[in-house]
Amino acid sequence: AILRAFHNAFSNASIWASADEQWIMMGIKGPGRAVKEEEISRLWSDPATSADLSLVGLEVPQQLGALFLMDRDEIDRVTHNIAPLTDIYPKRLTNEHWDEEASHRFALPYMEASSAVHRFLGSPLISRIWPEALNESLESCFIVREGRYRCGTVGRCNSLAELDIYLRHSPLRTPVLEVLGSDEFRVAIAERVARKSDTPPLETIPDLIAGAMARRDIDVAIRLLESEADRGASSLNDMFLLTYLYCLNGSVAKAEALATANAGSIKRNWFVDWLWGKLETDFGFHPPP
Structure with a gap:
């Protein structure tokens, strides 16, 4: 009902979002004008705007386009026969509890990359305003x-599998930081605190590791994880991450030794089976018996 009302006010409406369900409705008066590549790229060549965009996860111009979800034709389709929310009819906004599962079912097709690219390239709005x-x-x-x-x-997320994709197939920083539970603000604070001490405080280590991995400095990430383990503050997940990074860095023998040394605390489950299989296939790793 809200979307229908918005579209009634802006015939040239569209919806955009990052990787969540906080979707943004945008309306353009008129057909919209073609934006030149230089106009968009300038936002990233200017240090001031580039820094601000990076802080919200937009590191390259293409990510701006990849926020697209739907234009007015798709909005017309999904709001067909839906009465708009108005001041006179406020009850068109239901009082029922939010159905999270139904929300995910609705959102997922718009988030799936293959269909999202198809909608983007086939959108009349995008063809008018976006530089090819x-x-x-x-x-x-x-x-x-x-x-x-x-x-x-999803209930079961393989963060290390996701991290592997970003580290090996993408130059972006933000997804790496997010997978590791950090962000640019946390990394900046951790680095500032760490500079004041010969040995970084333990509470800064996770964000320092995230920062090192975001800039693809695998050697530093390994040293931080090793230091954490030496100080008795390492978790089983840290051990799995270090094993993976050893393999990624070409030190398969170290990975095998680490896994063998911790074999007693490793319980076989779907994640361990995936990790051992992944490392064996990609790097020739031999898991502990």
């Missing part, structure tokens, strides 16, 4: 959005 030159690498940005959405909504 920025379509390169666009699909990978939609894939990142889908991965982040799925991991935020």
